[in-house]
Amino acid sequence: MDSRQSQAVVVGGSIAGLLAAQVLSRWFGRVIVLDRDELPLDPVHRKGVPQSRHGHGLLAKGHQVINELVPGFWDELVGQGAVTGDPHQDLLWYNEGNLLKRGPSTMTTVLAGRPLIESVLRRKVSPSIELRPRTTVTGLLEKDGRLTGVRTEDGDLAADVVVDASGRSNRGPTWLKELGYESAREDEVNAGLVYTSREYRREPGAQDFIGVLSGHHPANPFGCGAGAKEGDRWLVTLVGLSDVPPPVEPGAFEDYAARLDGPEVHRLVTKAEPLTEPVRYRIGPSVRRRYEKCSRLPEGFLAIGDALCCFNPVYGQGMTLAALSAQYLAECLETDGENLTRRYFGGVAKIVEPAWALSTGGDVRFPHVPGPRSLKTRFLNGFLSRVHRASAVDEVVGRRFVEVANGLTRPETLFAPGMVRRILRNS
Numbered sequence: 001m002d003s004r005q006s007q008a009v010v011v012g013g014s015i016a017g018l019l020a021a022q023v024l025s026r027w028f029g030r031v032i033v034l035d036r037d038e039l040p041l042d043p044v045h046r047k048g049v050p051q052s053r054h055g056h057g058l059l060a061k062g063h064q065v066i067n068e069l070v071p072g073f074w075d076e077l078v079g080q081g082a083v084t085g086d087p088h089q090d091l092l093w094y095n096e097g098n099l100l101k102r103g104p105s106t107m108t109t110v111l112a113g114r115p116l117i118e119s120v121l122r123r124k125v126s127p128s129i130e131l132r133p134r135t136t137v138t139g140l141l142e143k144d145g146r147l148t149g150v151r152t153e154d155g156d157l158a159a160d161v162v163v164d165a166s167g168r169s170n171r172g173p174t175w176l177k178e179l180g181y182e183s184a185r186e187d188e189v190n191a192g193l194v195y196t197s198r199e200y201r202r203e204p205g206a207q208d209f210i211g212v213l214s215g216h217h218p219a220n221p222f223g224c225g226a227g228a229k230e231g232d233r234w235l236v237t238l239v240g241l242s243d244v245p246p247p248v249e250p251g252a253f254e255d256y257a258a259r260l261d262g263p264e265v266h267r268l269v270t271k272a273e274p275l276t277e278p279v280r281y282r283i284g285p286s287v288r289r290r291y292e293k294c295s296r297l298p299e300g301f302l303a304i305g306d307a308l309c310c311f312n313p314v315y316g317q318g319m320t321l322a323a324l325s326a327q328y329l330a331e332c333l334e335t336d337g338e339n340l341t342r343r344y345f346g347g348v349a350k351i352v353e354p355a356w357a358l359s360t361g362g363d364v365r366f367p368h369v370p371g372p373r374s375l376k377t378r379f380l381n382g383f384l385s386r387v388h389r390a391s392a393v394d395e396v397v398g399r400r401f402v403e404v405a406n407g408l409t410r411p412e413t414l415f416a417p418g419m420v421r422r423i424l425r426n427s
């Protein structure tokens with residue numbers, strides 16, 4: 001296939017779809033992004049991304065990779081008012097009730113609302129990418145084992161490669177089944193989480209931090225992620241379990257914050273001026289679609305972002321995994337040859353695996369969450385508890401944990417002999 005002569009179609013014009021399109025535009029003559037929703041250039045909430053009113057942390061690895069794929073992303077985001085800082089020095093982080101000891105590092109974090117991140121991406125991707133809003137994809141077209149295009153409500157569209165980037169509620173497996181292929185196996189873990197979020201006015205510099213993360217845990221299921229964002233605002237997202245969801249009634253929202261580990265968020269929400277009403281989002285299960293395990297797939301089919309794997313969002317991995325997958329797609333396209341579909345799914349599964357293990361391993365700490373609790377998972381959770389206790393007193397351990405949590409260092413580095421000694425000594 002001469003890619004320059006060929007056409008790629010991306011289903012979904014959100015974060016993952018835009019990143020995939022950016023990569024494909026280097027190899028394909030024409031790249032068309034279809035989305036059933038509007039695709040505004042301005043940072044506004046839209047129907048197709050209901051999660052956008054809730055806190056979205058972009059890991060340090062995520063903004064690095066996005067900036068490599070989409071040059072100018074960082075500068076534009078910061079230029080539009082996103083707040084930057086050092087994730088080890090400028091964030092307060094409570095893990096299982098232990099406040100991580102802060103200290104200076106060379107890492108950077110950027111805090112912005114989800115609509116701003118998407119709008120900056122949409123503005124900065126290659127102008128050769130054709131964006132078609134208000135176009136709903138209803139199925140795939142195939143001939144002799146290769147995809148030939150997509151079906152939309154407005155008619156068929158030819159394509160040599162189709163990327164499913166249609167998010168959590170995607171229908172990729174159903175579309176493949178309609179063509180006579182097996183449905184990909186789906187691994188699922190339901191943490192039963194609810195988010196409720198509210199924005200407040202922020203006076204820059206009034207606090208010596210730009211964000212607070214208070215992880216929910218079995219001993220205190222009341223959690224929170226509060227972060228500064230563009231427009232001198234705090235976006236406060238309360239996290240809870242579905243049997244005691246964070247309330248949407250103003251007043252009750254602020255009272256709930258009193259039950260968090262650490263007093264800072266409660267102090268903040270009881271003093272700052274609220275700018276929006278609280279809004280709630282019930283988070284569905286984390287789902288990993290195992291396309292790499294399918295015995296047969298049509299050549300030219302790819303999936304990325306939440307359509308491939310959606311995680312428990314408290315770990316802030318979704319956008320970063322979309323970026324890493326797009327980066328891996330570029331690697332696959334660089335190596336000429338057939339079997340793009342098989343090569344991509346085989347390799348991307350290895351990128352998804354550690355993030356999936358972290359997210360689902362953390363979820364099964366809660367007795368109400370059904371799912372496998374292997375010896376390895378129980379050992380790792382026990383070890384992580386020690387990391388959290390040590391991080392409260394040992395800046396070096398804390399920094400390593402922040403690096404790992406930001407995807408900058410592999411989790412195995414927490415097991416380096418010197419590090420294990422510090423963790424054991426200080427926990």
Ligand SMILES: Cc1cc2nc3c(=O)[nH]c(=O)nc-3n(C[C@H](O)[C@H](O)[C@H](O)COP(=O)(O)OP(=O)(O)OC[C@H]3O[C@@H](n4cnc5c(N)ncnc54)[C@H](O)[C@@H]3O)c2cc1C
Binds near residue numbers: 015313315318320322
């Ligand atoms: C409450 C919540 C909080 C989160 N917090 C974080 C966080 O802190 N950090 C982080 O990195 N990630 C977070 N995530 C995950 C993050 O939102 C996603 O990983 C990220 O938006 C990338 O998603 P996506 O592009 O794959 O899909 P989405 O952003 O969901 O977009 C899917 C797109 O596909 C379109 N579409 C759907 N079906 C069709 C169709 N049939 N035809 C055409 N178009 C279609 C939709 O209109 C939409 O534009 C969170 C998720 C939730 C639910």
